[in-house]
Amino acid sequence: MSFSSEISxxxxxxxxxxxxxxxxxxxxxxxxxxxxxSLAREVERAGFDLLVFDDEPRAEAAAPRLxxxxxxxxxxxxxxxxxxxLAVTADAAYYEPFNLAxxxxxxxxxxxxxxxLNLVHDPARGAAINFGVRDRAAPLDxxxxxxxxxxxxxxxxxSWEDDAFLRDKAxxxxxxxxxxxxxxxxxxxxxxQGPLNVARPPQGxxxxxxxxxxxxxxxxxxxxxxxxxxxxxxxxxxxxxxxxLRALAAREGRDANPPLVFAxxxxxxxxxxxxxxxxxxxxxxxxxxxxxxxxxxxxxxxxQDWAARRIVDGFAVLPxxxxxxxxxxxxxxxxxxxxxxxxxxxxxxxxxxxRGRLGLARPxxxxxxxxxxxxx
Numbered sequence: 001m002s003f004s005s006e007i008s009x010x011x012x013x014x015x016x017x018x019x020x021x022x023x024x025x026x027x028x029x030x031x032x033x034x035x036x037x038s039l040a041r042e043v044e045r046a047g048f049d050l051l052v053f054d055d056e057p058r059a060e061a062a063a064p065r066l067x068x069x070x071x072x073x074x075x076x077x078x079x080x081x082x083x084x085x086l087a088v089t090a091d092a093a094y095y096e097p098f099n100l101a102x103x104x105x106x107x108x109x110x111x112x113x114x115x116x117l118n119l120v121h122d123p124a125r126g127a128a129i130n131f132g133v134r135d136r137a138a139p140l141d142x143x144x145x146x147x148x149x150x151x152x153x154x155x156x157x158x159s160w161e162d163d164a165f166l167r168d169k170a171x172x173x174x175x176x177x178x179x180x181x182x183x184x185x186x187x188x189x190x191x192x193q194g195p196l197n198v199a200r201p202p203q204g205x206x207x208x209x210x211x212x213x214x215x216x217x218x219x220x221x222x223x224x225x226x227x228x229x230x231x232x233x234x235x236x237x238x239x240x241x242x243x244x245l246r247a248l249a250a251r252e253g254r255d256a257n258p259p260l261v262f263a264x265x266x267x268x269x270x271x272x273x274x275x276x277x278x279x280x281x282x283x284x285x286x287x288x289x290x291x292x293x294x295x296x297x298x299x300x301x302x303x304q305d306w307a308a309r310r311i312v313d314g315f316a317v318l319p320x321x322x323x324x325x326x327x328x329x330x331x332x333x334x335x336x337x338x339x340x341x342x343x344x345x346x347x348x349x350x351x352x353x354x355r356g357r358l359g360l361a362r363p364x365x366x367x368x369x370x371x372x373x374x375x376x
Contacts, residue, residue: 002314002358004050004087004229004262033076036068040077040084042326046334047343049357050085050227051077052118052209052316057094057130071103078111085354087116087209092142092149094131098192101156104206105198113202113353116227117153118209121146121220139189143220148187150208150224155183157205158366159195181367203355204362210259211316213288215241221259222248226360229262229316231288238263238290239311260313260358263306264289267299268320269328289318296328300336307342 043051053070074086088107090100100117108115121142139145164179183194210221212231221228222245230241242261249258268283270276270293279293292299306312319326337343351357 002049002260002262004048004052004085004227004314004316036073036077037080040081042330044081044084046330047338048084048317049314050087050116050209050354052087052211053089054118054211055089055091057091071107074107074115075110078107078114083114083357085114085116085207085357086111087118087207089118089120089211091120092146093121097149097152097190098156098194098196101153101196102198104153105157105196105201108201108203108206109198113355115201115203116207116209116354118211119146119150120211121149121217143217145189146220147224148189152183152185152187152190152192154205155185155366156192156194156196157201159183160198160200161365161367162200162204165199179367200365203353204365207354207358207360212241215244218244219248221245222254223252225259227262227314227358228259229264232263232290233285233287234290235306235311238306242312257361262314262316263312264316264318265303266291266318266320267325267329267333268293268322269299269325269333270295271328283320296332296336299329299333300340300342303337304340304342 040051053073055067055070057067070088070090074088077084078086086107088104090103104115104117159181161179161181164175166173166176168174180195183192185192185194207226208224209227209229210217210225211229212218212221214231218228218241228245230238230245232238232241238261245261246258249255266283266286266289268279268291270279273295276294276298283291283293285291292302294302303315317329319329334343353362355362
């Protein structure tokens, strides 16, 4: 059972917790590298597999959504963690495929295979005016646009074969040019020659994360994503979303490798049954996440039940917007989950890459023939 956490406006987390009357007044909190380091290390120690850095590149006058660039944040955190997967968010409306392929491949190299990509294709996010790409930011078919975008990125990741580096001192040959390939893509939205100027990522292809904002993106996610954090407010919604995703994936020929389904949960952890009742009464409803209020054992029992019934493959934990709630989850709920066998702590010798930890196979390079010669 896999767990992820998210730095996101949906999660509440840092910025909403700051508004609570019990929070400290430190103005630098939202941007402090020390806070990022502390959060990432806590998430890693708790046994999480993945930390998602959300992004929305716009600032509104009334309520600006403050963000550190996700690639900068992930690169910073990478040097301060050992096992934690790091997913960066990028919008297909505002990035170019070549730049994104280069950024993500570079991140996978410096993390030794711990990077993931959360590709967004939501034209309603409204930041096009900051990028000068207004027409491309709102294509008639956003899913088709994003599918071509991702296809170009994946082709660029594969433009270097795994053994293109020879490093042969005797011959003086550093790379084998025959194993580096231009992609020569000419499509509806993009024209990209390639090849990439970064070697193939350690994971071959980065895992693709998709965080739902509505069910409209579900067909695209079923075809393309490795992990889908569904948008659902209760157990029945999570179950229905998972069933729909698996059915759609089967239509795409992915019966053997459907996307992993993660349930978004916002835990409100109580110290006593009486406090649990009070939290249930006042914890705000979330249309895109399941709000769980209770004692540590009650929350752990609910998550264990969902795992045992295979409703989900993992959980995306979104911190409740109140100081003290995240430490309570880490210090009280996580040990309860470990005692119940729902999660296991990271151990030395575990799979070194994020794909390995998630049980995802490393894709073969498209330029390498899988046919073996027949002897005799």
